Amino acid sequence: MKTAGLILSDGELRRDVLDGIRDVLPITLGVLPFAGVFGALAIERGLSLGELTLASMTIYAGASQYAMLDLMGQGVPPWSIVLAVFAINFRHLLYSASLGRRLAAFSIWQKVIAFFLLVDPLFASAETRAFKQGLRPAYYFSYGTFLYAIWMASNFIGALFGSLIADPAAFGLDFILPLYFTGLVIGFHRRPNFLPVLVISIAASLAVWFTIGSPWHISLGGLAGLLAAALLSKPGEEVGHG
Template identity: 35%
Template sequence: MSARSEVRTALIDIAPPALAAVPIGFLFGAIAVSKGLSPAEVALMSMTVFAGSAQFSALEQWAQPAPILTLAFGTLLINCRHILMGASLTPKTRQFTPAQRFLGFFFMADENWAMSERRASQTTLTPLYYFSMAIFFYLNWLVWSTAGSLVGQLLGDPVRYGADFAFTALFIGLIAGFWEGRSTAATVLTSAAVAAIVYAKFGAPWHVPAGALAGITAAYLAAKPRACRQDGKGALNVA
């Protein structure tokens, strides 16, 4: 595939998640300003953290003065899922140099991770494809979160427009792309149930690692090889 085709394919693939991230970024910027952050601080946070769920969680715990250790710990807990995401992508990035892989994983978000996994299942995941997609998504988040901080308050409460559901809708779309029947259903339902219970009992950010661990456990149990039995001819049959 030519370089131009590779870039074009990457941008086409990431366009739907990037479009879905527009109201999410806008909502984040508007809420952040209402918490006392300046537009410059919102932009700096999006540039350096670049993790929507962690940034929203930080806003839930935001106070004056900011509880730095609490915010850092919460961000660490939520972003621990990137360890698993990075581990799953590492064997698929053999064409990357160590520096490209290190930098590329900074730009990794749930959305471009999902697109990378899908790409790797079809063909080779190249640095050009990955960075074209990932940097576009990064800039998209930076632009719209900053825009939300600048003009979001002029529009009033963004929740009345349904912007708060955009996050949910985006992740439903990502899950649908990986759907494999009962095993996926068991993983998603278990993770969602545990996350909801933990959120109700303990609040953010504990629901994220709890839901992740529950989902991993459910996925493992659902994927365990089924028992095999021998038939009369000595052949192994799946039970």
């Protein structure tokens, strides 16, 4: 990792900004439909444009917002929705631990904003940048604010034009959330003890769902998976926190 210089020439600054935009452009192709469908779905589920704006502006975490929307439709108590959002965004803890070491060139307020903007692709790109050239604020914020702007714009596009789709079921859109979460879960398949954690979480979730009922299947099912992971863990598998 190279040390990021604190004083930049105009040329370096411009290159950082342009590199940030160049790196984020391919990512926007994935964010656009994802955020657009969220906007459309939120309006379809009865949110106003103002409520959608507030949610997407302040939370800025698509997967957890999909879960939030899904749970709002099931009429579960608000605290369990907040808990689910917290749990789904838990992966960010790993990002912040790692990225924290790369922010030497950032002021305290730049760090505060940097962590707000910290989404999956930005984390990946910032880590790569830190190893290649050193991570400077200009690159990070160019990339991060561009993605944030695309996210908000796509939310609006979806909200305004989503209603043009007359029958969501005809396109499978009514079932997009479970399909999305399934893909997301399987994406973690290289983590230690993935299969036992997956099987135990599903089994516990279903057991709770049939007995105690919703929304406890989320927290209790998840907890069963965590216990399994803790019990199966061996000291050697500890991944350094860095």
